[in-house]
Amino acid sequence: QLSPMTEDRVTGAADPAARIAFILERQKAGWLSDPLPSREVRLDRLDRLDRMVVAWQERFCAAISADFGQRPLLLTTLTDVVPTRAAIRHARRHLKRWMARRRVSLGWTGKPASAEILRQPLGVVGIVAPWNYPLNLVLSPLTGALAAGNRAMLKPSELTPAFSEALQQAVAEFFAEDEVAVVTGGPEVAQAFTAAPFDHLIFTGSTAVGRKVAEAAARNLTPVTLELGGKSPAILDPSADIARAVPRLVWGKLLNAGQTCVAPDYALVPRERVDAFIAAVMAEVARQYPGLPDNPDYTSIISARHFERLERLVEEARDKGATVVELAGANDAVRRMFAPVLLTGAPDDAAVMREEIFGPILPVIAYDTLEEAIAYINQRDRPLALYWFGTDRAAETRVLEGTIAGGVTVNDTILHLSQDDLPFGGVGASGHGAYHGEAGFLALSKEKPVLRQSTWSGVKLLYPPYGGVTRLM
Ligand code: NAD
Numbered sequence: 253q254l255s256p257m258t259e260d261r262v263t264g265a266a267d268p269a270a271r272i273a274f275i276l277e278r279q280k281a282g283w284l285s286d287p288l289p290s291r292e293v294r295l296d297r298l299d300r301l302d303r304m305v306v307a308w309q310e311r312f313c314a315a316i317s318a319d320f321g322q323r324p325l326l327l328t329t330l331t332d333v334v335p336t337r338a339a340i341r342h343a344r345r346h347l348k349r350w351m352a353r354r355r356v357s358l359g360w361t362g363k364p365a366s367a368e369i370l371r372q373p374l375g376v377v378g379i380v381a382p383w384n385y386p387l388n389l390v391l392s393p394l395t396g397a398l399a400a401g402n403r404a405m406l407k408p409s410e411l412t413p414a415f416s417e418a419l420q421q422a423v424a425e426f427f428a429e430d431e432v433a434v435v436t437g438g439p440e441v442a443q444a445f446t447a448a449p450f451d452h453l454i455f456t457g458s459t460a461v462g463r464k465v466a467e468a469a470a471r472n473l474t475p476v477t478l479e480l481g482g483k484s485p486a487i488l489d490p491s492a493d494i495a496r497a498v499p500r501l502v503w504g505k506l507l508n509a510g511q512t513c514v515a516p517d518y519a520l521v522p523r524e525r526v527d528a529f530i531a532a533v534m535a536e537v538a539r540q541y542p543g544l545p546d547n548p549d550y551t552s553i554i555s556a557r558h559f560e561r562l563e564r565l566v567e568e569a570r571d572k573g574a575t576v577v578e579l580a581g582a583n584d585a586v587r588r589m590f591a592p593v594l595l596t597g598a599p600d601d602a603a604v605m606r607e608e609i610f611g612p613i614l615p616v617i618a619y620d621t622l623e624e625a626i627a628y629i630n631q632r633d634r635p636l637a638l639y640w641f642g643t644d645r646a647a648e649t650r651v652l653e654g655t656i657a658g659g660v661t662v663n664d665t666i667l668h669l670s671q672d673d674l675p676f677g678g679v680g681a682s683g684h685g686a687y688h689g690e691a692g693f694l695a696l697s698k699e700k701p702v703l704r705q706s707t708w709s710g711v712k713l714l715y716p717p718y719g720g721v722t723r724l725m
Pocket of ligand 1: 380381382383384385389407408409410437438439442443446456457458459461462464465478479480481482512513514608610636678683
């Protein structure tokens with residue numbers, strides 16, 4: 253039997269705004285009682301977070317598989333559990349250096365005063381997460397929040413209800429509600445959540461919802477880190493070795509059945525190599541996922557709505573003249589297993605070339621010159637990730653310097669996101685701000701400059717009266 257309070261927690265409460273305000277107030281009071289937590293306190297919180305992940309690992313993984321329909325347990329271990337624990341370990345290892353006060357040397361106008369920068373927690377951080385890597389995308393931002401000395405409230409996605417409930421129970425077991433709390437529910441709860449006066453919000457999700465979150469946060473002047481999506485291109489350079497590039501591209505595209513924010517969305521391929529590229533993709537899909545869609549290593553599409561959205565993308569592109577190359581068997585709508593397809597000749601006005609695909613559909617765009625490929629990217633929203641395959645260093649430099657993207661992996665996909673020392677975040681429509689490692693610590697800290705005046709101060713020479721002097725130099 254659940255107490256009314258616990259029931260409220262599980263269901264998201266009848267009046268979510270009141271419940272959110274109540275927890276937020278408690279967390280703010282908790283934070284004020286210890287506004288600059290010691291390293292020991294922070295290490296203890298990070299320790300508890302890690303112990304929570306270990307204790308709940310099997311239940312989390314099973315819940316995520318149930319939410320998807322089919323998702324390999326090993327995939328969840330590799331993409332959710334391992335990076336989360338690595339982020340916690342990384343924060344623990346570097347915490348002392350991140351927390352240290354920075355002495356700053358002053359110019360001649362400041363001397364003989366002294367100055368330093370104090371890194372202070374902001375207070376209470378709100379974290380809103382999507383469903384695609386539900387554990388990683390809620391606990392990695394939390395790691396930065398706790399390392400920086402904040403309290404945090406988490407709002408996981410309504411599309412992973414089993415995971416969200418497990419997370420709520422796990423967090424309640426390892427943390428006091430005024431340290432870390434979970435609020436569950438759909439878009440209405442999410443709206444109430446993002447309208448609350450947090451000291452910082454980290455939102456991971458779609459660009460469309462990110463816009464709404466930015467608006468809601470602006471009303472409170474709450475700073476936001478927006479981790480959004482978009483169409484991440486992969487460019488195959490004429491110098492690329494197709495046999496080496498394609499397996500890496502196919503892996504990144506089909507990981508989690510394409511439901512990855514940094515998945516290569518479409519491929520730009522030199523016109524004369526398109527046929528060889530397609531043949532290599534077909535062979536590699538068959539090698540990595542034999543027997544699709546009946547393959548235990550593949551992942552279901554999260555919901556019927558998303559499954560139908562992907563079907564519509566392919567149909568509309570076909571209607572507009574694209575050629576659909578089937579890379580595996582037929583779709584299984586009941587189990588939401590979407591067989592990967594490749595598209596050629598999809599026109600620019602097809603939805604598949606305007607919207608983020610977020611599924612196992614790979615449009616191939618043929619190009620003739622590198623300048624044309626770069627222009628194609630620059631005419632569109634700034635992508636979250638960009639991939640370039642090749643050995644021609646001059647061409648690589650041209651692409652790196654001529655395009656703007658959230659992050660880049662050269663000669664592979666996804667991997668720049670897996671390194672805690674690389675800041676992760678988008679630019680323009682793919683988001684703003686960054687986290688991971690020290691970038692996450694800094695995003696959730698106030699770097700407060702402090703100038704300490706000395707006993708003797710030359711500044712008093714500048715006090716009035718000026719006695720008619722009009723210029724000094
Ligand atoms: P989504 O934007 O639909 O939902 C994300 C979260 O926002 C959910 O928790 C949802 O409840 C909440 N939400 C819904 N409506 C809201 C509103 N009006 N106000 C405030 N919050 C609201 O995204 P999704 O479908 O869960 O995830 C897929 C998207 O997320 C893709 O675009 C993908 O690229 C992006 N994504 C980005 C990253 C990244 O790190 N940049 C990582 C994963 C996914």
